[in-house]
Amino acid sequence: MPLHWIVDSKERLVITTADGHVTRQDVDDYIRAMNGAGTQPYRKLFDGSRGETDMTPEDMLAIGVQLRERHATGTPGPLAIVIPPDKADLVSRVLGILATADRPMRVFSDVEPARRWIDSLPK
Template sequence: MPLYWTIDSKARLFTGVAEGNVTLTDAVDLLEAMAGAKAMAYRKLFDGRAAAPTMTPDEMLSLCARIRDYHDQGMMGALALVATPEQTMVFARLLGALASAKRPIRVFTTPRQARNWIEDQPKERAAP
């Protein structure tokens, strides 16, 4: 599987890494694991620099819709993404879906920058 993650309930932090070809099924599995662990409100740090997109445009739209459905279910935690500039362009629609939640979100080029930022975010967010 090209997606690896850790869910730390004590730190209220989800960390994930993508390596290689990521399919729609892989992405849905990650979302379902996060939802099943009740970790959607946790802070999230995701490094996708080693990922290669294999989703069709229709699959990407499906993933965006699923992400928005999760947003409608409750509070979302801060999100720090690590990506290359090229990935940021390719995944612009997905980034838009991620940014539609009412939460802090930033894209970084290095894991250190992302880690520093996410650690400065509160573990709990007040409801809007």
């Protein structure tokens, strides 16, 4: 599976890495797993720097809708997203939807500053 994640309940942190070709089903499975794990209020670091996809804009919008519905069930925790500049247009709709949630969120082009930022926030 091209999405790998670690849920650290003690640190209240989820670290997710995309590595390889990510499909809509992969993302749907990931969202379902995060819902089941109760990670909504956790800090999250999503590293998409090594991921690829051929998802359509409609797929991205559908993912954004799922995430927006998830936000309606509680307050989401802080989010750091690592996206290479060449993929920013592809995920812009999802980023826009994620940005509407009432929580700290930042987009980075490199994982190290993203990690420092998410680690600086309260658990």
